[in-house]
Structure formats: C-alpha cells, structure tokens
Amino acid sequence: MAQNSGQGITIYDVAKKANVSISTVSRVFNNSPLVSSKTRKKVQKVIDEMGFVPSSIARSLVSASSKTIGLIVSDITNPFFADTIDGIESVLHSEGFSVFLCDTRYNREREANYINQMLEKRVDGIIIFSADISGIELLTGIKNELPIVSIQSAFKEVDCVNTTDEEGAYEAVDFLIKSGHRKIAFLVYDYDNSTITNRMKGYLRAHDDEGIPVNDDYIIKMKFNPNAGYYMAKELLESHPEVTAIFAYNDMIAIGAYMAIYQKGLKIPDDISVVGYDDIEMASIISPGITTVSQPFYEMGRTAAELLLKRIKEEDRSIPQTILLPTRLTVRGSTRTLTP
Amino acid sequence: MAQNSGQGITIYDVAKKANVSISTVSRVFNNSPLVSSKTRKKVQKVIDEMGFVPSSIARSLVSASSKTIGLIVSDITNPFFADTIDGIESVLHSEGFSVFLCDTRYNREREANYINQMLEKRVDGIIIFSADISGIELLTGIKNELPIVSIQSAFKEVDCVNTTDEEGAYEAVDFLIKSGHRKIAFLVYDYDNSTITNRMKGYLRAHDDEGIPVNDDYIIKMKFNPNAGYYMAKELLESHPEVTAIFAYNDMIAIGAYMAIYQKGLKIPDDISVVGYDDIEMASIISPGITTVSQPFYEMGRTAAELLLKRIKEEDRSIPQTILLPTRLTVRGSTRTLTP
C-alpha cells in the first residue's frame, strides 16, 4: 500500500527521488516503450512508494482533452438508466474516459447549469438521455463544436440511439391477440412525443393486421402522475369491465393497474391479463411477474458511447445518424391464453 | 446567444479583442472589484460575443483545487439516493463546487477504480453513501489527506451522517401497538449491520415498553433478494395467520408483503396492517399507500455536504463526528386501529 494518496506529489518529486528526469517519469506511467526496463522498474518503485497519482488536470491542460464525457439524464432513479449508464461506462472506461453524470430531474435550469459546467470542464462530448426534449434544445447551441449523442429521443440534428417502439408495442399487442384477447385496453400518458406516438401506432397496427376493430373507449389517457396507472385502470374497470387485457405504456402504469385490479377483487391473469413496457426491476418482483417489453438498455448505452467516441476521435461532423435497437417481449405470469 | 460554446477560446483571445491584459479579463469573470465598471462592461461584451467559457482545468491547475467533490453511491436507482444527491448539490453548487457522481453497483472493483479516478481528478473531498462498508475500507487509505463524509453507515474513522434507526423502528411499532395490535411480525434481511441491529432494537424495545411479549416466530429473516418480502410474508401468513400487523424492514419488503397478502385473498388494512421504512416513491403509488418511516434524505445530503465543506475550508482534521437526523412516521392507508 502506498503511504498516501499522492495528493501534492508531482513528477518532480518522483524524478528527484528516482534520479531521473521528469520526462522519464512521465514515460513510465504512460507506458511509453521508450524506457529501459531497468529504469522503468526503478521509477515505478518510487511511484509506488510515494503513492504518486498523476494529475488529470495537468494532463488535460497540455493534451487539450479532458478525457471526460458529460452524461445528462432526466432522472437517475429511473431504474433502466442504470443499465444504460453501465453500458456507456463499459466502453468509455476501456478507452480511458470518465463520465461526468448529471441528473436534471426534468428541471431546465439545472440542465442549463450542468451544460455550463460541462463546457467549463471541457468535456470531449455529451450523451443525453432525457425523457423530454428540452436538454437537446439547449445543446443545439453547441452541437457544432462538441459531439452529442441522444438516447431515446428522435432528434434529427444530432446522433441518436433509439429502440423500435412501434415494433415493441406491436409485438406485445399481437401476443395478446394471438392469445385470444379481443378487448384490449391501452393505458397511456396524455402527451405528444415520438415514443408515445410510436407505441400507439404499434397498438393500432396489431389490431389492424389481425382484422380486429379498435374500440376508442379502450384507449385511456392521462397526464403524467405517479399514480396514473391506478386511476386509469380504475376508470377502465368501472366503465368497461368486459376488457380482458390491458397493455400499459410502461411498467409503472402496469403496477398501478395491478393495484386497481386487486382492489376490485379480480385476479391476474385469471380475470384480466396485463402487459407492461420497459422491464424495470419491479416487473419481476411484483407478483405475478409482469409480461413486458424489454429494452436493450445496456446495448443502448454501449452503442451511444461507441458512436460518440467515433465522433470524438475522427473529428467527424458529417450527417447525424440514428441507430435503432430492437426490443424483446418477456413473457411472465401476468398474461394468459383465452380459451373461448 | 453566444456565437459558440467557447471551446478553444482563451483569455488571450478575449484580451486582444478587448484591448486589455489577460489579468483584466480574469478579473472580470472572477467578479473582482478591482476593475472599473467601464472596463468591465467592455470586456464582458467581448466575452459574450465570443462565447468565452473559462477553462476549469486551467483554473484548477493554478488554484490547486478542483472545486469538485466525489460522490460514491452503491446504487443510484435506489429511489431515495436522488433526494440525498439533491441535498448535496444544493449546498455544493451555491459554493461553486461540482459533483463527480459514481455508481459502484455494489462492485468493489468499480469502487476502487472510481476512487482512483477521483484521486486523479484531485477532488477536494469525498462523500460516500454506500449500503455496504467496503468503499469505506478503501477510503481509509486516503482519509488522512482528503476529507471524507459517510452517509448512513456508522464508521468511527470518518465523519458520518446517520438517521435514528432505533427510534424510527420504535415509533413505527409503538404506533401499531397503540393501535391495538399485539401480534406484530418483523420482516428483515438476514445480515449483521448497524441499521438492521438498530431497527431490531426499536422493534423489541417498543414491545418491552408496553409490556408485550415478543414472539420470536414473528421475526422472519431472509438473505437479500429482490423478492424477499414476498417470500417472508408468504411463509408468515401460512405459519402464523393470527398475526394482525407486519413491520417491514423497508418499503421494498412491504411491497413484496402486499403481493403475498393479496394472493392469499386478504385485504390491507382490513385483515392485516403493514408498515414499511424509507418512504420510497412507490410507497405512495401502491394502493393502499404504505404507512412508513420517512427519512430526511434531502437533509442528510445537505448535512453531509456542509460537513465536508467545513472540513475542506478549515483544513480541519480533528476528531470525526457523527450527526444523527430524526425520522418521521408517515401514516397512510395500510394500517388500521384494531377494536377488540
């Protein structure tokens, strides 16, 4: 173990003690091949003894690269963000980059503040994974100078990594239809963004392809609130008890629906089937487990980081591209086949 | 709007264009009073026009302070971490500090890696909010050089910010007893740490103080798994259906218990009352809302940050101190009064 954490110790201290020049010290901890193994060993020993840790600040100043990327998310507690962050870091760390992570909590002011911090810190690029679009608006002012990759929000002006939302919803609803369900509700937030639009398209197209008419009354919308799923399902169960399946826009809504169903004294999936979206951890904890559309969050992170790194390295500012990643239906206990 | 984000523009560029020296430019964006308002206005205009953003890298190098603190958490998706992080940032930002946030996901290797990154980045201090103790072990090697504050894990060698776990559990169980409950189960993880020990103490002392004997069979233990609450409650309901109330070690366990109770066809709180701990968001989403012990997460963050800042500023390395923050029982629909 080193005697200390190297705070305050510089290459000069190491050089002096090892009787070499600072260049040699620099070469050693940069793994330059231009050092004899004998010198390297000698210097490394002194580095370890003194607990020397090179200052990334000084390195950044001369190399004109902070080796840091900024990551903006709108809500770090959102369970699937963690996997995405993992994916991002897995590729970034192997390239020696670190991540400056900022949680805006859907707050514009914080967002602006963080972006300014990133500029000051001279991040080499920015990845933004924000449910709403506002952060991206703020970024447009700098997108010509700094590579930017957006995850899960379609935006033509920067590189994007998205999932196939329409197909995911299609697969979920198609699964219900093929299981014999005909009266399938859709519980969704009342907003206008590409994700909602695409999942709605999938819901409609699945009906269309199977020749099943859509009953507009089965589409329940509500502005976002943490309890929205509960209220929407409650309303649905009262007004349309004939419904045999619910497709929820996401797992949080599905969980709210569970509560409304349980309180009505109904059983899942015996009386009603439920399908969610996202596959958050709670989807497998709750009982029965939620049949849901899993998104490749880790892969999304990896893809975004690779895209960004390519832009950083190649200084490539050509036309922004969008990469679409596929989803997968995970079947658990919340759905059953309807035998007529 | 600035023409660009200032990447690549230095104080020399600004100085030249404004016809002043670089010192003056520096004084302007540092709000030094030693500039005439006329000069200030002139320089500020150029700064805005060019979109100059000072490099925190260069500033850190000369000022020998990164104005950054490292924050280590074991799982950012843990819902209450977000509030704590908010609290931390609220005090840090007002002092011009930024936060380097690292999610170790309970992985030692990542932890060590992040600590090394923090050392390289020359953070001015570290706050660690990690369920397990390992991170703190890693930090002991550097605690003499860098201020460290730990949140929610008792550790004598560094400053700590904790909550009154025993009192929180006491208040919860006392509330149940005062509501007429006599057969109260405790569902808890099977580990040996101070938080678990303290809540157990609270559970026992509440019984003791009211002269109610504790039935050891009502204390159900299980190693951590995401579904532990469900399994423990299931076991309890089968072996001891006479129980009228459950005190869960945390809200996740309480939610698992809800599932087991619902599947048994029982109603909450009619057939059985449930009390949780933490007051995570889901505690108010789920139905009925969970009566639970709320922790002052935001305040914990603020307190930790203030403690750290004090250490950083005063270069104060005196005896580590521990600050205990109180909890509060939040009564919702999951509990009822038992009329004999």
Add this chain to the structure above:
DNA sequence: GTGAAAGCGCTAACAC
C-alpha cells in the same frame, strides 16, 4: 485600476 511575469503539473517535440 491595470499590466507584466512567474508558475501550477504535466506532455511532447527536440537534442544528445
């Protein structure tokens, strides 16, 4: 009130 100059800890030519 303003400017000149030294130096923070490193990297990267360039010289030997």
Add this chain to the structure above:
DNA sequence: GTGTTAGCGCTTTCAC
C-alpha cells in the same frame, strides 16, 4: 534511452 525545454490557460503577486 534519457534529458531539456517550451508551452497548455489560467491566477496571482508585484510594479506602475
């Protein structure tokens, strides 16, 4: 293979 040296973009004395 190794050392010397000139900066990187700022802050901070110290003159004026």
